[in-house]
Amino acid sequence: MTSRHVAVPRPRAARHARNPRTHRVLRGVALTTVALLAFGVAGAAAAFTRLQGNMDRVDISALVGPTPQVTRTPDPDDPNKGLPVNILVLGSDQRDGVNAEIGGSVAGMRSDTTILVHISADRQRVEAISIPRDSLVDIPSCTMSNGKTSRATHGMFNTAFATGWDMGGDMASAAACTIRTVQENTGVPIDHFVVVDFAGFQNMINAIGGVDICIPNAMTSKDAGLNVQAGQQRLDGATALAFARARKGKGVGDGSDTNRIGNQQRLVAAMATEVLSKNVLSDLGQLVSFLDAATSSLTTDSGLSLTAMTGLTYNMRSIRGGNITFMTVPWAPAKSDPNRVEWTSEADTLWENVAADRPALGEPETPATPTAPTTTAPPAAGATTPPDAGAAPVQPTPAPTKHAGREAFTAEDTTAVCPA
Numbered sequence: 001m002t003s004r005h006v007a008v009p010r011p012r013a014a015r016h017a018r019n020p021r022t023h024r025v026l027r028g029v030a031l032t033t034v035a036l037l038a039f040g041v042a043g044a045a046a047a048f049t050r051l052q053g054n055m056d057r058v059d060i061s062a063l064v065g066p067t068p069q070v071t072r073t074p075d076p077d078d079p080n081k082g083l084p085v086n087i088l089v090l091g092s093d094q095r096d097g098v099n100a101e102i103g104g105s106v107a108g109m110r111s112d113t114t115i116l117v118h119i120s121a122d123r124q125r126v127e128a129i130s131i132p133r134d135s136l137v138d139i140p141s142c143t144m145s146n147g148k149t150s151r152a153t154h155g156m157f158n159t160a161f162a163t164g165w166d167m168g169g170d171m172a173s174a175a176a177c178t179i180r181t182v183q184e185n186t187g188v189p190i191d192h193f194v195v196v197d198f199a200g201f202q203n204m205i206n207a208i209g210g211v212d213i214c215i216p217n218a219m220t221s222k223d224a225g226l227n228v229q230a231g232q233q234r235l236d237g238a239t240a241l242a243f244a245r246a247r248k249g250k251g252v253g254d255g256s257d258t259n260r261i262g263n264q265q266r267l268v269a270a271m272a273t274e275v276l277s278k279n280v281l282s283d284l285g286q287l288v289s290f291l292d293a294a295t296s297s298l299t300t301d302s303g304l305s306l307t308a309m310t311g312l313t314y315n316m317r318s319i320r321g322g323n324i325t326f327m328t329v330p331w332a333p334a335k336s337d338p339n340r341v342e343w344t345s346e347a348d349t350l351w352e353n354v355a356a357d358r359p360a361l362g363e364p365e366t367p368a369t370p371t372a373p374t375t376t377a378p379p380a381a382g383a384t385t386p387p388d389a390g391a392a393p394v395q396p397t398p399a400p401t402k403h404a405g406r407e408a409f410t411a412e413d414t415t416a417v418c419p420a
Contacts, residue, residue: 262405
């Protein structure tokens with residue numbers, strides 16, 4: 001993918017001291033040293049080789065073309081401060097091999113889940129923005145790896161992935177056409193992409209021992225193989241995947257893709273909470289185990305190497321759930337078809353903020369300055385105090401429940417209320 005570093009003149013001594021390559025080398029040395037201490041020479045080499053070989057990588061740079069150029073003002077105190085990273089996460093509906101055993105055998109490949117993950121330059125803010133598959137967008141002309149070229153059209157967002165796969169016959173064409181579509185409709189440059197299949201998703205959930213999530217009502221879906229009871233549940237990989245895939249069934253919702261997005265966001269938030277609570281990002285043994293599961297069924301661009309992935313994860317080790325926000329592109333039913341959606345004007349502002357590395361929903365409001373408490377004059381001499389006088393006990397204000405899929409929420413927010 002295209003580099004977006006900004007060159008800024010500086011003294012020779014500072015140039016050496018702040019050289020980003022030097023920082024990457026030092027960070028790599030530090031991680032390697034810790035790995036050696038934890039696993040020994042043979043163990044560290046074996047772990048690295050296994051993880052490196054797990055992922056399938058494809059070079060899509062020639063198919064994507066130049067990324068949108070975003071002007072950024074360098075930090076005068078630190079010209080080499082890290083740049084934001086935008087990763088397009090695609091859930092593939094691949095139905096061969098192990099995935100056919102999970103979801104049934106179906107020819108071809110589709111992608112019904114798309115999340116643009118924005119990681120801020122200071123590595124203190126993560127925003128996961130879901131793009132509904134039924135969004136009506138402009139799909140540009142795409143060149144495939146076999147040289148074929150598709151026509152530009154206006155249609156459902158997930159058509160881009162399907163067109164790339166059907167015409168190009170490979171993941172490079174499918175991913176590249178999706179990325180071109182995202183960049184054209186958002187103006188956000190995509191640095192990397194990750195495709196996760198059914199088996200990979202299950203493996204990640206199982207690697208962290210399952211996830212806790214509130215199920216407000218019993219849910220069954222024959223198509224997805226889901227059957228869970230109401231209450232606080234701990235989902236294993238297979239059940240979590242069924243929960244993420246379910247769209248139709250008893251207690252599942254209205255059968256729409258936008259409703260399913262809310263369940264998927266709640267599930268990913270539960271995963272984030274589990275990973276943070278177990279200190280997976282700072283515990284090398286747990287991190288390697290998680291990455292082994294995560295990388296076993298991933299396809300990524302050639303630039304997202306294991307070293308880059310580990311370095312990015314390591315630099316995010318101090319992030320907390322309150323800094324991970326989940327949201328959906330602002331949308332409304334399409335005027336041309338009520339079964340499709342179109343983005344509202346609020347989406348333009350959201351994408352502008354993401355491209356400029358500002359909080360996607362805008363800067364949070366500054367809390368009002370508290371006013372001084374009012375004082376009450378003491379009772380007059382000889383006055384009696386009623387037996388029930390005095391301050392009433394303060395009742396805690398219940399946390400508002402956010403509507404996942406329609407409202408933005410963080411990994412620490414309440415998105416469902418379970419029966420007592």
